[in-house]
Amino acid sequence: xxxxxxxxxxxxxxxxxxxxxxxxxxxxxxxxxxxxxxxxxxxxxxxxxxxxxxxxxxxxxxxxxxxxxxxxxxxxxxxxxxxxxxxxxxxxxxxxxxxxxxxxxxxxxxxxxxxxxxxxxxxxxxxxxxxxxxxxxxxxxxxxxxxxxxxxxxxxxxxxxxxxxxxxxxxxxxxxxxxxxxxxxxxxxxxxxxxxxxxxxxxxxxxxxxxxxxxxxxxxxxxxxxxxxxxxxxxxxxxxxxxxxxxxxxxxxxxxxxxxxxxxxxxxxxxxxxxxxxxxxxxxxxxxxxxxxxxxxxxxxxxxxxxxxxxxxxxxxxxxxxxxxxxxxxxxxxxxx
Amino acid sequence: xxxxxxxxxxxxxxxxxxxxxxxxxxxxxxxxxxxxxxxxxxxxxxxxxxxxxxxxxxxxxxxxxxxxxxxxxxxxxxxxxxxxxxxxxxxxxxxxxxxxxxxxxxxxxxxxxxxxxxxxxxxxxxxxxxxxxxxxxxxxxxxxxxxxxxxxxxxxxxxxxxxxxxxxxxxxxxxxxxxxxxxxxxxxxxxxxxxxxxxxxxxxxxxxxxxxxxxxxxxxxxxxxxxxxxxxxxxxxxxxxxxxxxxxxxxxxxxxxxxxxxxxxxxxxxxxxxxxxxxxxxxxxxxxxxxxxxxxxxxxxxxxxxxxxxxxxxxxxxxxxxxxxxxxxxxxxxxxxxxxxxxxxxxxxxxxxxxxxxxxxxxxxxxxxxxxxxxxxxxxxxxxxxxxxxxxxxxxxxxxxxxxxxxxxxxxxxxxxxxxxxxxxxxxxxxxxxxxxxxxxxxxxxxxxxxxxxxxxxxxxxxxxxxxxxxxxxxxxxxxxxx
Numbered sequence: 001x002x003x004x005x006x007x008x009x010x011x012x013x014x015x016x017x018x019x020x021x022x023x024x025x026x027x028x029x030x031x032x033x034x035x036x037x038x039x040x041x042x043x044x045x046x047x048x049x050x051x052x053x054x055x056x057x058x059x060x061x062x063x064x065x066x067x068x069x070x071x072x073x074x075x076x077x078x079x080x081x082x083x084x085x086x087x088x089x090x091x092x093x094x095x096x097x098x099x100x101x102x103x104x105x106x107x108x109x110x111x112x113x114x115x116x117x118x119x120x121x122x123x124x125x126x127x128x129x130x131x132x133x134x135x136x137x138x139x140x141x142x143x144x145x146x147x148x149x150x151x152x153x154x155x156x157x158x159x160x161x162x163x164x165x166x167x168x169x170x171x172x173x174x175x176x177x178x179x180x181x182x183x184x185x186x187x188x189x190x191x192x193x194x195x196x197x198x199x200x201x202x203x204x205x206x207x208x209x210x211x212x213x214x215x216x217x218x219x220x221x222x223x224x225x226x227x228x229x230x231x232x233x234x235x236x237x238x239x240x241x242x243x244x245x246x247x248x249x250x251x252x253x254x255x256x257x258x259x260x261x262x263x264x265x266x267x268x269x270x271x272x273x274x275x276x277x278x279x280x281x282x283x284x285x286x287x288x289x290x291x292x293x294x295x296x297x298x299x300x301x302x303x304x305x306x307x308x309x310x311x312x313x314x315x316x317x318x319x320x321x322x323x324x325x326x327x328x329x330x331x332x333x334x335x336x337x
Numbered sequence: 338x339x340x341x342x343x344x345x346x347x348x349x350x351x352x353x354x355x356x357x358x359x360x361x362x363x364x365x366x367x368x369x370x371x372x373x374x375x376x377x378x379x380x381x382x383x384x385x386x387x388x389x390x391x392x393x394x395x396x397x398x399x400x401x402x403x404x405x406x407x408x409x410x411x412x413x414x415x416x417x418x419x420x421x422x423x424x425x426x427x428x429x430x431x432x433x434x435x436x437x438x439x440x441x442x443x444x445x446x447x448x449x450x451x452x453x454x455x456x457x458x459x460x461x462x463x464x465x466x467x468x469x470x471x472x473x474x475x476x477x478x479x480x481x482x483x484x485x486x487x488x489x490x491x492x493x494x495x496x497x498x499x500x501x502x503x504x505x506x507x508x509x510x511x512x513x514x515x516x517x518x519x520x521x522x523x524x525x526x527x528x529x530x531x532x533x534x535x536x537x538x539x540x541x542x543x544x545x546x547x548x549x550x551x552x553x554x555x556x557x558x559x560x561x562x563x564x565x566x567x568x569x570x571x572x573x574x575x576x577x578x579x580x581x582x583x584x585x586x587x588x589x590x591x592x593x594x595x596x597x598x599x600x601x602x603x604x605x606x607x608x609x610x611x612x613x614x615x616x617x618x619x620x621x622x623x624x625x626x627x628x629x630x631x632x633x634x635x636x637x638x639x640x641x642x643x644x645x646x647x648x649x650x651x652x653x654x655x656x657x658x659x660x661x662x663x664x665x666x667x668x669x670x671x672x673x674x675x676x677x678x679x680x681x682x683x684x685x686x687x688x689x690x691x692x693x694x695x696x697x698x699x700x701x702x703x704x705x706x707x708x709x710x711x712x713x714x715x716x717x718x719x720x721x722x723x724x725x726x727x728x729x730x731x732x733x734x735x736x737x738x739x740x741x742x743x744x745x746x747x748x749x750x751x752x753x754x755x756x757x758x759x760x761x762x763x764x765x766x767x768x769x770x771x772x773x774x775x776x777x778x779x780x781x782x783x784x785x786x787x788x789x790x791x792x793x794x795x796x797x798x799x800x801x802x803x804x805x806x807x808x809x810x811x812x813x814x815x816x817x818x819x820x
Contacts, residue, residue, distance in 0.1 A: 002446070002450075003445070003446035003447050003449070003450055004446075004447075004449075004450040004453070007447065007450060161803075166800060219447075222445035222446070222447045223445075223447055224434055224437075224438045224444065224445065224447065224448050224451060225434070226430055226433045226434040226437050226438075227437060228416070228420065228430075228433060229430055229434075256798060280429060280431070280454075281447050281448070281450045281451035281454055282429070282430060282431055282434040282435075282438075282451050283430070283434075284429035284430040284431075285430060286429065301798075302798075303794075303798065304794040304797050304798055307797050307798060307804075307807060308797065308807045308808065308810075308811045310804070310807070332417075333359075333417075334362075334471040335355045335358045335359055335362070335421075335468050335469070335471060
């Protein structure tokens, strides 16, 4: 199969999976697309939204559409790290001899739903870190690889913060995207009611296998990106740093720490997936702009001014992108615009 | 692999369009400035004659041609042209990516697919002008110099001012003066003046007769000697020595630091200076936030002052050692100790104890007298029994004046100055940190509020404070600022 045919296959598979998920999830087309983008980019996704918006259902439906193993962990304050990664237990064999045997935890799955991740203690949350970053966990001194592809979809609730443990910046940075699930419009709400209050259940077809996902992940990385598009992405990330000499005023005023290089990687990788999913073989400026908020919103740490004024990081990222674009237009000659 | 011809052809077409537009832009600018030059030349049409019109036309032509040439010959980057094409034809950066990646050795097979896709799209494009015309700001004002130049070329030459400066020399004849003057009175005056020949100023050497009884020795700088010394009349004026002395005095002014500071004894002391610097260094900052270099400079200065007769030199030196060892806390403690000693000495000097003067002598005498009479002088008084300087105790002679007036002399220093009393202390010497009535707090307000503000910001940024309280907290601290 030629690369062009593989690219066409990717477009087909992406759209098929999106269609399958949309059979169950109503009105979150952009969220679904971003979740799939995160999966094909090889990253993990954090979904944030109030209860009842279908975050968990979205992940379960996605897992049903893929021929991959799926496990779900409901995070609670008394959850222990061993409840996630597993532990060594003593077993007795037929001869009556006892030995340790590793009992796999729920993390050993292709798709892991970490539901309400901010309800567990930081110790338990950090048990996910190694798995998310390295694709392996270490138990009893032995490193155990996780199945590939390994994809963590975590959800968290922005309200009811009492008794929760907000994710530390280091762990937030390990998520490729943070997606905000918003409340549906009235038409979408009607569609949800219609679909979910009938007796007939919607069947989800499995459209993709694990090796296919891995193949597409490799293909995505071959998408070329022009230097000016790459520069645009890196300038956006640099513009989130208040210490940068060319940082826009909005950053200097409200941001304490800007996005890490992981943010730039997330931006470009996500843009490559988006380009390929739209049938293009190159990354454009529009791809970068479309993914700036999901890739950067959780990587900005606001200062006191920003926190006190309740600055929305989505708006902040939008203003940063606008200022970077305006600066690049200003630098160009009028004939080149 | 090079980009296919249709793609490079598109880029070349766009490059040509950019050049043309750029030439138009620069040509209009050249025309404007050429016309300005032409108008200036035509102002001098009178002296220049017919050549001015030719020069003006040439200037305009040169301006236009220079602009056109600059616009046409300036290089256009192919990547810039590709960006313009991508934007104009909504090609989503395909052309720019192809131009960059087609020739790269590390290109992936997807690049070939990209080239084929871009080629198909470019071939389907209908050729059109995509580079917009941009007129410079000068285009709006171009008619002004052009019309001015035209008007000047058609109008008669502008009269130029002629002649030189009026001649004030008295050598001119009377007839000429008569022609110029209008009023008879003026005529008479000028005639009268003209009849009197002007005298040239001349330097004359004069010998002054020496006064009798002169000749007393004088010392340089003795001003009274000038009036006493009648021998001056016997000397010629020595301008060279006068100038030399003037130069020396001017040189003295350049060394301001050697001049006596007449105000320093009354308005600033070394303690106050060091105190202000230490305040500026430490206010609102934790020890780890203080710049070690500045702290070291301050300690060095304190040590230098200590060498001139103070007792805090050792503390300052100890602080410098601690600072070199990286112990900022200890350095700050040592600085505070030295500062306390400086303050003690300053207070002692201000209370008159360090001065040699009539007051001390009086007091000493009174003390001695009192001692002889069986009582105690002020110097020997013991204030250690909760009496003496305390307000309301009746016996205080208040040698330092009203404390509150002294303390509120500066807006930043609301702490208690001076040393605490020796002996028993009953409730007067407490480290109160709350709001004091008439009694000053020992803590510096700005320093404390700075620390609290920092703690508050840290708490908020670490999400230790619920979001609902952020506004309230912010308003509270803002209210403190306004106050």
